[in-house]
Amino acid sequence: MIYIIDHEDSFTWNVVHQFSAFDEVYCSNYFEIDRKKLNKSSTIVFSPGPGSPSDYPLTSKIYKKYKGKKKIIGICLGFQQILYCENAKIIKQNKIFHGYQSEVKVVSKGSIFSKYRKFKVGRYHSLKLKEPFKSKNFQITMRSKESNVAMAFENQRDDVYGFQFHPESFLTTNGKILIKKILQS
């Protein structure tokens, strides 16, 4: 089962439907977690949401508890949430992308996606990862073609993945394939 933690976003149910194509999905608010179901699930997904990672200490706790024990995937805010828990700084960007389709490319060799591959993706983020960022076993695997901002990371050892863009958006052309690969890896 996949447990999706909703940060009261207006895109979470698109995420739910996208993941439902692969497994049974349970979704709840971040402040109404069903502990039993969370424990039983094999994958935890942190949804997009408004604000910044410091607004969601409960989600940070869940990340720290289950890192390395379950597959964890973060989308947009969820992506930032995971990096924040890995001591990264999340900062404002000069140019903000809301409802924007842009191109990202795979930049690292070790990624589950082949290097140099490009994807058209939908973006809705005000904040970004401050770089340089270093954390054990984490590598930035995708970057924005136009601004070079970090767009995906992988930590295959601990089974943790994140997308700064929205694979569930209608602006992302290969969203389903991206999720499928992550779930299979």
Added chain:
Amino acid sequence: MRDYKKYKLKFNPYLDKLYNSDKSLIIYKVINGYNIYTDFSKKIILNNNNINSFFKFFNNKIFKKETDILIGFFGYEILCNLIGLKIKNQKKINFYKGIFYKPETIIKIRDKISITSNIKKHKFKDHFNSTKILSPFKSNISFEKYKKIFDLFSKKIRKGETYQIKICTKYKNKSQINPLNFFWKLMKVNAAPESFMIRDKDYSIVSCSPETLIEKKGNSIITKPIAGTLKKNKKTSIKSAYRFFKNNIKETKEHNMIVDMERNDLSRICKPGSVNIKKEKYVEEYKHLYHYVTSIAGKINKNVKIKDIVKSMMPGGSVIGCPKIKTLQLLNEQENEERNIFTGSFGYIKFNKDMRFNLIIRSILNFKNYSEISAASGVVLDSQATKEFNENYIKAKSLLELFK
């Protein structure tokens, strides 16, 4: 315009008596004409205590004839309350939070006029509704104040607290109106697809709403969000409007966001994989402006109830902003006057649970000798306060002109 001539000039003694009587009535635009609902046998005034029993009203009901229907509206506040949001410290005129009516007579105005009624003998009491304009229109917010809220929201967007937010402007005057006169006058210039009128004893609503929020038949549901407005002039056409929207990054981004949000709201109540964009980004033409529209469809889950549909879809996202909950919280903190019907929903629920609801915008609410017209436009990152402030005025224009 053709519509109006065809229907208004067709003299029908029954309709004439009805119009000139003191009966409450509702008119709702349909694709090829209008439906008029009257002889209400039940009037449910909604509040936070009876709303659940209102939703349960439809349990075990059987749809036998066309009058097996409740028609009316949900105000903005009760919709916020339904999703757990409280609104504090706003100036209120204590208008109804929502009202639904059970009609016993439905008149269909198409090429012909047909009347379905459960009443054998129709009686009418003459009543004259006069229009009196007692003061000029005033906006409830100055540009300086608007700009202050606008700048605050721009900051919130930079911090990622909201991605898009719509600020409401209200125009008010002291007046009495003849809603039927206003409505047919409005239909002459702007027969928008979700137009409606309510005439009741102590209030009236006249609306040329363009936006369909819910169209549900069986387990199929469609929503048609509008995001993107362009003022018309002599040089513009539907083609040039399309090019404008397509090439305008700001409009496109605003629209994309609403499409993803409406996909989300449908997905909450629909079967996984069933939510699809039916027609992406097309232009609809109105008297003063063009709109950029997308239609999205889905198949509703078996166990979903009417209340779930209302809670998931309302208040309609395209007139609120995104993400919905956080944005509504920000709005309710900043707007100091109650929205009343504005960004609520008008429509019907049949006893077989089919429903149609619009988004209440482009509307006049006349209550206690005051008319109010509200308009909202969006703050996204690249918006300019002057432009958005003026856009509100453009949106209200065809309604303000009715008072001339």
